[in-house]
Amino acid sequence: MHKFENCLVVGISSRALFDLEEENRIFDEAGVDAYTKYQIEHENDILKPGTGFALIKALLKLNEIGSEERKTEIIVMSRNNADSSLRIFNSIRHYQLDITRAALVSGAMLAPYLEAFNTDLFLSANEEDVQEAINAGVAAGIIYTQHLTYNEIKEIDQIRIAFDGDAVLFSDESERIYKSQGIEAFQANETKNARKPLPEGPFARFFKNPVSDSESL
Structure with a gap:
């Protein structure tokens, strides 16, 4: 598998990229079959941006700077299967996000896929997945979800990240x-x-x- 050398590889969960709070509620309350059925029935309904949307869009803009060599690669990481993920890819195309790779693991652990893609940073709304990534030696952080309107998604002109030292x-x-x-x-x-x-x-x-x-x- 391509290791994306000299490229910043960021994995993001579909729920961090898009607003999937209602869908997540269905999953929690009614189970995976009801969730999959809902997603298939609404596969042409475009998802609203999630709290990680603006950051991912800004990271993708780095590819427009300077040389033609890609500087960032965004990979959608999801425990969904292909059938329940069509809506996600339709939404990616709608917003013209330059995302062409995904790991759809059908409920399996994400950590092996993070390692396979040589992921530099993983962002997710699921604390368990974030901890799993950290345990595998991959930098990871939680994206806290909330309902946003598209007008509330502001463009990011400059990406600024503050790091703690210890741990x-x-x-x-x-x-x-x-x-x-x-x-x-x-x-x-x-x-x-x-x-x-x-x-x-x-x-x-x-x-x-x-x-x-x-x-x-």
Whole structure:
């Protein structure tokens, strides 16, 4: 499978990209069969943008800057199957999003697919999927969902991302010492290892990606 070298690969769940809160309610209350039936019956109804829509659109715009070489690749990651995902792809085409790849895992674990696509960052509205990605060594974050009108989706001119240090860019070893042994042990450990670089954290690979480290981001 293509590894997208020198390209920022971002996986996003369909529920983070589009407003699927009503559909998610049907899934939770009536089960997968009712959810699939609803999606098939409404496959030509265009989904409203979700809370991650503007960010993904901005990331895709990076491909319009400079050379013809792609700088970002967006992959829709979903536990859905192909039958219940037609509506998602119809919506992608409607909004003219340059997304051509997806992992539809039919209820299986997403982590192996994140690794196969060499994903730098995974965004999802599902906390379990995010934790699964982090456990697999992939940088991941939760997109909190809410109902938005299309007019509320503002264009992003510049992407700005703030990183925490401990347990994000760097490992959580110092934080674990603080929590388990207290402030004095933490300070002693920091003094002892002052010249020793901290091991990488889950977001280190994303931060070091040549695209995320460029002026275009």
